[in-house]
Amino acid sequence: MAQPLLQHFCQILYDSPFGTSVRESDYAFSVIESVHVLSITLLVGSISILDLRMLGLSLREIPVTRVARSVLPLTWAGFGVMFVSGFLLFWAEAAKSYTNPAFRVKVVLLLLVGLNPLIFHTTIYRRVAEWERDHRSPWRARVAACVSLLLWGSIIVAGRAIAYF
Amino acid sequence: MLSPQHWFAALAQSPLGHFTQTSRWAFAVIEMVHLLALAALGGSVLLVDLRLLGVILRGESAAVISRDLGRVLLASLAVMILSGIGLLSEEAMKCYFSPAFRWKMALLAAAVVFYFTVHRRVARGADGGTANLPQRAVAIVSLVLWLGVGVAGRAIGLI
Numbered sequence: 001m002a003q004p005l006l007q008h009f010c011q012i013l014y015d016s017p018f019g020t021s022v023r024e025s026d027y028a029f030s031v032i033e034s035v036h037v038l039s040i041t042l043l044v045g046s047i048s049i050l051d052l053r054m055l056g057l058s059l060r061e062i063p064v065t066r067v068a069r070s071v072l073p074l075t076w077a078g079f080g081v082m083f084v085s086g087f088l089l090f091w092a093e094a095a096k097s098y099t100n101p102a103f104r105v106k107v108v109l110l111l112l113v114g115l116n117p118l119i120f121h122t123t124i125y126r127r128v129a130e131w132e133r134d135h136r137s138p139w140r141a142r143v144a145a146c147v148s149l150l151l152w153g154s155i156i157v158a159g160r161a162i163a164y165f
Numbered sequence: 166m167l168s169p170q171h172w173f174a175a176l177a178q179s180p181l182g183h184f185t186q187t188s189r190w191a192f193a194v195i196e197m198v199h200l201l202a203l204a205a206l207g208g209s210v211l212l213v214d215l216r217l218l219g220v221i222l223r224g225e226s227a228a229v230i231s232r233d234l235g236r237v238l239l240a241s242l243a244v245m246i247l248s249g250i251g252l253l254s255e256e257a258m259k260c261y262f263s264p265a266f267r268w269k270m271a272l273l274a275a276a277v278v279f280y281f282t283v284h285r286r287v288a289r290g291a292d293g294g295t296a297n298l299p300q301r302a303v304a305i306v307s308l309v310l311w312l313g314v315g316v317a318g319r320a321i322g323l324i
Contacts, residue, residue, distance in 0.1 A: 030323050034316070034319045034320075034323075037200070037319055038207075038312075038315050038316070038319065040200065040203060040204045040207070041203060041204055041206070041207020041208055041210075041211060041315070042207070042208075042211065044204035044208070045204045045205060045206070045207040045208020045209070045211060046208050046211065046212070048204060048205060048208055049208050049209065049212055049234070049237070052237065058233045058234060058236070058237060059229075059230065059233045059234070060233075061225075061229060062222065062225050062229070062230075066222065066224075066225065067222075070212070070215075070221035070222045071212070071221075074211065074212075074215075074221075152204075153201055156197065156200050156201055156204065157197045157200075157201070160193070160196060160197050160200055161193070161197075164193050
């Protein structure tokens with residue numbers, strides 16, 4: 001096997017009947033891509049409002065936990081739609097995606113963006129009862145909010161860039 | 166008074182149009198900004214309308230949520246319109262004849278007019294508690310209009 005295992009796997013997906021039919025269909029790829037793009041509003045739009053709340057830029061009078069409880073189901077729903085539609089798009093283009101620099105950057109960013117809430121929830125969010133009513137959250141929560149906005153924004157940019165490489 | 170077609174042609178021939186048509190990355194970069202603003206706009210519309218539907222944040226004042234997220238909506242709408250003009254300048258004549266673009270502009274006009282006339286008034290007249298029928302109706306019309314703008318916008322690149 002001359003090529004790396006991951007690349008080999010991508011090639012198998014690419015050559016599979018399903019991947020091929022999505023790629024060669026007149027509508028399938030565009031329709032899935034449209035769902036993927038419009039779900040940005042669900043995923044990034046919802047989580048960014050929680051980020052803005054912690055930064056003290058929006059919904060200051062509402063406790064952070066209330067905003068989080070309302071917003072996170074939407075974020076997870078958006079994540080589900082994005083992940084499934086994104087995986088279908090990847091399936092159709094896997095062999096090309098593997099060598100696409102924007103795609104590689106996006107995968108790294110996605111791993112990082114998963115790490116952020118993991119750190120956030122196991123540290124400063126544990127004591128959220130102490131600060132949930134503060135108009136501006138403590139600095140560590142604000143850092144997490146900024147990192148979230150930055151990473152999700154970069155993921156949108158990298159995702160769009162995939163089409164240009 | 167010149168026809169709309171003349172305005173589109175003028176935009177295509179403007180310095181902005183010249184720049185976006187000849188630059189290698191301008192269109193891509195402006196499109197990314199357009200998408201980033203889409204996230205903020207969609208998020209704020211969704212949260213306010215879900216509140217009006219009584220799905221989320223039921224205990225909180227709809228008026229406060231509409232006021233706070235209204236600022237996010239207006240800021241992102243401004244970015245979307247400005248970046249949209251940039252995108253338009255690159256392919257003005259294609260857009261002028263595109264049914265998807267015409268639909269998008271009609272739906273956008275409807276969504277913005279609906280927001281400033283009906284939506285804001287209903288949302289800011291509401292307080293805590295369960296949603297009533299007018300609030301729910303307003304939320305659904307708003308969601309349908311804004312989703313329509315997004316779908317038609319996506320379709321510009323496809324048809």
